[in-house]
Amino acid sequence: xxxxxxxxxxxxxxxxxxxxxxxxxxxxxxxxxxxxxxxxxxxxxxxxxxxxxxxxxxxxxxxxxxxxxxxxxxxxxxxxxxxxxxxxxxxxxxxxxxxxxxxxxxxxxxxxxxxxxxxxxxxxxxxxxxxxxxxxxxxxxxxxxxxxxxxxxxxxxxxxxxxxxxxxxxxxxxxxxxxxxxxxxxxxxxxxxxxxxxxxxxxxxxxxxxxxxxxxxxxxxxxxxxxxxxxxxxxxxxxxxxxxxxxxxxxxxxxxxxxxxxxxxxxxxxxxxxxxxxxxxxxxxxxxxxxxxxxxxxxxxxxxxxxxxxxxxxxxxxxxxxxxxxxxxxxxxxxxxxxxxxxxxxxxxxxxxxxxxxxxxxxxxxxxxxxxxxxxxxxxxxxxxxxxxxxxxxxxxxxxxxxxxxxxxxxxxxxxxxxxxxxxxxxxxxxxxxxxxxxxxxxxxxxxxxxxxxxxxxxxxxxxxxxxxxxxxxxxxxxxxxxxxxxxxxxxxxxxxxxxxxxxxxxxxxxxxxxxxxxxxxxxxxxxxxxxxxxxxxxxxxxxxxxxxxxxxxxxxxxxxxxxxxxxxxxxxxxxxxxxxxxxxxxxxxxxxxxxxxxxxxxxxxxxxxxxxxxxxxxxxxxxxxxxxxxxxxxxxxxxxxxxxxxxxxxxxxxxxxxxxxxxxxxxxxxxxxxxxxxxxxxxxxxxxxxxxxxxxxxxxx
Numbered sequence: 001x002x003x004x005x006x007x008x009x010x011x012x013x014x015x016x017x018x019x020x021x022x023x024x025x026x027x028x029x030x031x032x033x034x035x036x037x038x039x040x041x042x043x044x045x046x047x048x049x050x051x052x053x054x055x056x057x058x059x060x061x062x063x064x065x066x067x068x069x070x071x072x073x074x075x076x077x078x079x080x081x082x083x084x085x086x087x088x089x090x091x092x093x094x095x096x097x098x099x100x101x102x103x104x105x106x107x108x109x110x111x112x113x114x115x116x117x118x119x120x121x122x123x124x125x126x127x128x129x130x131x132x133x134x135x136x137x138x139x140x141x142x143x144x145x146x147x148x149x150x151x152x153x154x155x156x157x158x159x160x161x162x163x164x165x166x167x168x169x170x171x172x173x174x175x176x177x178x179x180x181x182x183x184x185x186x187x188x189x190x191x192x193x194x195x196x197x198x199x200x201x202x203x204x205x206x207x208x209x210x211x212x213x214x215x216x217x218x219x220x221x222x223x224x225x226x227x228x229x230x231x232x233x234x235x236x237x238x239x240x241x242x243x244x245x246x247x248x249x250x251x252x253x254x255x256x257x258x259x260x261x262x263x264x265x266x267x268x269x270x271x272x273x274x275x276x277x278x279x280x281x282x283x284x285x286x287x288x289x290x291x292x293x294x295x296x297x298x299x300x301x302x303x304x305x306x307x308x309x310x311x312x313x314x315x316x317x318x319x320x321x322x323x324x325x326x327x328x329x330x331x332x333x334x335x336x337x338x339x340x341x342x343x344x345x346x347x348x349x350x351x352x353x354x355x356x357x358x359x360x361x362x363x364x365x366x367x368x369x370x371x372x373x374x375x376x377x378x379x380x381x382x383x384x385x386x387x388x389x390x391x392x393x394x395x396x397x398x399x400x401x402x403x404x405x406x407x408x409x410x411x412x413x414x415x416x417x418x419x420x421x422x423x424x425x426x427x428x429x430x431x432x433x434x435x436x437x438x439x440x441x442x443x444x445x446x447x448x449x450x451x452x453x454x455x456x457x458x459x460x461x462x463x464x465x466x467x468x469x470x471x472x473x474x475x476x477x478x479x480x481x482x483x484x485x486x487x488x489x490x491x492x493x494x495x496x497x498x499x500x501x502x503x504x505x506x507x508x509x510x511x512x513x514x515x516x517x518x519x520x521x522x523x524x525x526x527x528x529x530x531x532x533x534x535x536x537x538x539x540x541x542x543x544x545x546x547x548x549x550x551x552x553x554x555x556x557x558x559x560x561x562x563x564x565x566x567x568x569x570x571x572x573x574x575x576x577x578x579x580x581x582x583x584x585x586x587x588x589x590x591x592x593x594x595x596x597x598x599x600x601x602x603x604x605x606x607x608x609x610x611x612x613x614x615x616x617x618x619x620x621x622x623x624x625x626x627x628x629x630x631x632x633x634x635x636x637x638x639x640x641x642x643x644x645x646x647x648x649x650x651x652x653x654x655x656x657x658x659x660x661x662x663x664x665x666x667x668x669x670x671x672x673x674x675x676x677x678x679x680x681x682x683x684x685x686x687x688x689x690x691x692x693x694x695x696x697x698x699x700x701x702x
Contacts (some may be wrong), residue, residue: 004061008238009498010044011068011266013348015366016466017046018495018676023053029055030492032676034403034467037368040071041227046235059235066498067252068243069264071223072216072259075332076315077133081215082158082190086118087148087177088207089165090125095207099331114315114329117215122157124148125163134170139464145177160185161214162193163207168510171195195256195336198333200607201510208331212314213260220259224252241503246335247272247306248504248613251541260332263314266336266494267297270304273497274462275488278304280692283460286485287445289475290494291468293347294364294383298337298444301452301462307338307448310555310566311655331456335506335611340447342687346384346467347371348412350433352421358429360437372413373405381417383467385410386433389426391653392671393640393678427643427650435645437504438474445479453592460485464493469672469679473697477684484697485690488658491676503541507534508609514559515583515603520576525554526608529679534612534616543614552577557608558598564606565589648683661689 009020012035012289021029022359031054033047044067047175052059053482075081088095096116103111119279123306124143132444152160160181167174174193180193194210220315242255243320244495255262278301286301313329343362347370351359360383369377371384387393389408395407411426413490418429449456469486476484489496507530510522531550538548567589570581583603591597642653653669661672665688670681679695681687686698 004057004108006057006062006138007499008048008062008065009068009269009495010048010065011269011492011495011498012040012044012070013094013266013292013294013466015299015345015370016366017047019044019051020492020493020495020499021051021057021491022054023057024494024498028489028496030489030495030676032491035366037366039226040069041223041230044227045230045236048236049234054056060237062238064238064241065231065236066241066243066249066501067227068247068494068498069223069262069270070266072220072263072265074312075216075219076212076263076673081117082218083122083156084159084161084211084215085122085152085155085157086116086126086160086207086211086214086672087126087145087160087164087181090127092165092203092207093120093123095163096211099204099208099696100510110512117211117315118161122155124151128164128173130164130166130170130173132166132169134166136170136172137311140173140176142180144177145180145275146184149181152181152189153185157189159190159214160192161207161210162191162256163203163210164194167193167195168199168201168206171199171246190214192217192257197260200333200507201512202333205331205333207262209333212263212330212332213258216259216263217256220262221256224256224670235434237630240489243269243498243501244335244504245312245337246308246502246504246506246611247337248611249498249501250503250505253472254541262332263312263340264336264339267341268499269501270464270494271299271301271337271339271497272299274299274464274487275301275304275306276459277292277692277694279461282637283462285459286462286465287449287456287459287469287481288462289441289445289472289681291441291463291465291471292345293466294343294345294366296339296344296444296465296468297339297341298439298441298448299337300448300452300459302410308566309336309338310334311563312336316466328437328583340443340444342440343367344383344437344444346382348383348389348437350386350418352382352418356422357420358418358432360433360440362572371410373407373410374403375406375409381410381413383433383437385413386430386437387467388429389414389436389643390432391640392680394673398466398678428646430643436475438471438478441471442475444479445475452612453595456481461489463679464490464677466491469677469695471680473680473682474698476697477481482699484685486672486677486679486697488693489676490674490679502613503538503543504611504613505537506609506611507535508607511554511605511608513605515556515579515605516575518579518605520579521639523605523608524576526636530608530610532613534610538612538614541614547614549613551611553611554582554605555609556582556603556605558590559604566609566676575627610626640670642680644669644682651683657695658689658695661687663693664688 007022011018016032019031031051036043066308076397089696107517127141239251240252244266247268271289278286288299290297315329347364348361367377371382429458454470461484470486552569558563570578587597641653655671668681668685672679
């Protein structure tokens with residue numbers, strides 16, 4: 001009998017929790033389970049057990065569980081993090097409120113900055129001072145720290161952040177303060193210091209990042225403990241890994257200690273999988289669009305590498321990555337896959353404003369109460385209801401029957417709440433909603449391409465998520481993109497992407513120096529110190545030194561600038577930095593990002609960074625299977641009458657499976673219906689399969 005083993009990917013979404021199994025490194029099984037907002041861990045374990053039962057597997061055959069979670073980002077967006085205190089150097093109590101004096105809405109006189117996560121009365125000043133070069137200017141007042149700790153204990157505070165001036169140069173005062181806090185407060189209070197979370201210059205960004213980390217600490221720690229307990233009770237004793245915002249995975253223990261690293265864990269997984277599949281096929285320049293029930297997320301992949309950033313803001317109703325627009329949220333200066341996120345998904349609620357204009361989102365019906373057609377209590381029309389009325393998605397069920405649909409509820413909700421106030425007929429209203437949603441999602445694509453000096457027409461649009469394939473062709477049309485790729489298992493693609501990821505860590509330190517004055521040997525020593533620390537950390541996670549791959553990066557800027565770009569370090573054969581090649585790479589990136597460069601101006605290094613990752617056979621073994629002609633089953637489903645707007649009107653549209661295209665390309669219109677997603681191929685497109693089984697849509701000449 002063949003031994004079975006499973007690696008499991010679990011991705012929580014606003015509407016569904018997606019579960020994927022990779023059996024023996026080859027076969028993929030997937031399952032969509034309604035999310036359980038009251039306790040997300042319950043939905044994960046129930047989904048895993050349901051899929052095990054369906055395929056006849058055993059809990060003991062699961063070797064690893066890799067998880068992407070929205071718990072961290074939701075805690076910030078909803079203001080449900082832990083009660084947090086901040087200890088800072090005397091005189092720096094108001095750093096969080098001062099920030100950078102930047103506003104994302106320059107001409108909005110009513111704009112209000114986000115409220116700090118730690119109110120002023122829970123921010124404590126400590127007598128101490130470290131100089132910019134790491135020297136002790138004023139010794140730490142340990143009695144003051146102990147007194148503050150006792151006040152915190154009496155206030156029932158659950159988390160404490162420590163951020164002292166110039167702690168990046170010398171962490172000794174912060175480390176001692178954390179020791180005192182832990183001794184007095186005990187292990188149940190989450191304590192972290194900025195020199196461990198972000199040892200980098202800039203007081204505001206460093207303080208904001210460590211405060212976010214502390215604010216999330218008890219929430220994430222409690223959640224991961226609950227999930228681990230549920231898995232154990234279900235007989236699943238495999239190690240639990242968590243996806244980081246940067247695209248690597250880390251142990252559940254490491255995620256509990258540094259939860260700010262997992263704020264955007266879900267979106268990162270799909271981007272990593274898209275990069276792997278693009279590299280395996282013929283698409284190394286990709287723009288991804290991941291649309292689920294609540295949000296649409298876009299990212300850019302160039303030459304097979306996802307764009308990454310350390311410029312990120314969370315909270316205040318947004319998650320945004322931008323070098324140009326700041327001040328809308330709380331700064332988190334950690335590595336992120338560069339994702340643009342917009343509130344537009346299948347569950348986005350449709351409303352008509354006072355001026356008679358139709359709006360789609362950003363609020364969502366989510367899993368509970370859900371779209372009107374779900375029949376689970378939702379009465380507001382959503383994008384999903386519009387798709388049902390257009391004939392684009394199955395009017396009876398989705399997710400293989402996991403969710404039953406009631407088309408009459410969609411008709412009633414749209415008629416009463418959209419058609420009546422606008423005077424539009426049902427089909428025109430539904431298609432208008434579809435067009436508005438596509439236009440909104442187009443903004444996410446432009447945010448990672450046009451706004452950053454890239455022409456989207458030079459890229460392939462890679463669409464996934466439960467609703468991404470339904471709107472991908474319309475988004476591509478709006479941007480004049482000619483090619484759309486929909487991978488296998490699109491609706492659970494982010495969960496599948498978890499199984500492509502490897503264990504990864506990032507380390508950095510400030511190393512301020514004019515690039516022309518760099519001592520190559522001294523810089524190499526600084527990098528090697530970071531690399532030693534990196535290897536030691538990965539060895540503690542069970543990886544051998546020879547299995548660790550390390551990249552060197554540097555934050556560079558023109559002298560006098562207040563912002564940097566992270567550039568991969570070019571190296572000579574002896575391992576030292578190739579200054580000329582690294583400088584040229586910086587000038588190219590500056591030109592792409594900002595539209596100009598100045599090759600004659602001197603450069604500065606601000607920070608040095610390394611990224612270490614493990615080589616993992618299991619993370620790269622799976623490839624989508626090639627299509628087999630004998631799996632075709634054309635004509636097994638009746639055609640649906642679909643509405644494609646005033647230009648095309650109602651058209652009879654064949655409903656086929658992905659593998660029906662194995663026999664050859666088909667002209668539109670088509671509906672490609674799968675267990676976890678539906679792809680709409682509107683007039684003007686041709687659909688086919690590539691050698692990896694990806695669905696490829698090609699625009700007709702127009």
